[in-house]
Amino acid sequence: MAAGHPLQPLLHGDPLNATDVDLAALAGRIGHTFGRAELAAEALTHRGALDRRSELKAAFPHGNERLEFLGDRVLSLAVADLLLRRFPHEHEGELARRHAALVRAETLVEIATTIGLGIDIRLGDSERGQGGAVRPTILADALEALLGAVFLDAGFAASAACVEYLWGDRLTSQAAAPRDPKTALQEWAQARRLPLPSYREVGREGPPHAPLFVVDVAIKGHEPAQARGGSKREAERLAAIALLERLSRQ
Known part of the structure; x- marks a missing residue:
């Protein structure tokens, strides 16, 4: 160089x-x-x-x-x-x-x-x-x-x-291409004729140069799930995973 x-x-x-x-x-x-x-x-x-x-x-x-x-x-x-x-x-x-x-x-x-x-x-x-x-x-x-x-x-x-x-x-370990969790959560709601999931930033943690975003995701009639991530997008994805896991146990 x-x-x-x-x-x-x-x-x-x-x-x-x-x-x-x-x-x-x-x-x-x-x-x-x-x-x-x-x-x-x-x-x-x-x-x-x-x-x-x-x-x-x-x-x-x-x-x-x-x-x-x-x-x-x-x-x-x-x-x-x-x-x-x-x-x-x-x-x-x-x-x-x-x-x-x-x-x-x-x-x-x-x-x-x-x-x-x-x-x-x-x-x-x-x-x-x-x-x-x-x-x-x-x-x-x-x-x-x-x-x-x-x-x-x-x-x-x-x-x-x-x-x-x-x-x-x-x-190559995935036998099939994985689905994005936000898409999977949206499809779960649509299959039950529910409104689409709503995401809301509820806070930020950590130092200003390395914040952690705190996000809630909610579906009508179900308890919201919350997650933290290094970006708002990542926090939303993790929150969708958390809510999908909870819904799968119901």
Whole structure:
């Protein structure tokens, strides 16, 4: 990458002084060996860690947010490409449902947790949840940031290979394309001639730079369900899942 690229980290001095990430262990977790260690270090630096570690703030003034922005797009394209090749006879709607299930935050959190990514992320004290655990949204963002870092380090083919390595059997484990839970809940209501589900944001929790959205979903004649998510859309999806699970037990 040429000097002056808008996504190139702003480094002051040796970038390795800004982190003690074990690059060899990281390579084993994600299936990629970084040629540029500073990209891996940036991907694993949460913005909340900058105020308490001056060397991180000097090296990565935005934390991993810019790489997370890039990695989100890299992941979406990589998964779409893999699905097109693995399911050549499926229609667009089926592929879209598979894609949504594979790139959603819960899947990212599952993968990040499985590979033990949390131990490498540089955090501020307020970014840890109960018992000192790394918050799920931070795990998901860090995994996307790593995919963005791999893209800058070695190109799209390398980042797509990481996705294939990390997602593994998830890419083909669904016998049928999964339905979006909000669509499933809507169909449940329509089948019973009820009004469509209504979603309402009832609050926000956490720090301003990493809020958790609290959303209620209600169907006429049934107790509402509530869920929290890193975005309003994600909270609505989780609330729909919670209400579907409750309705299935009635």
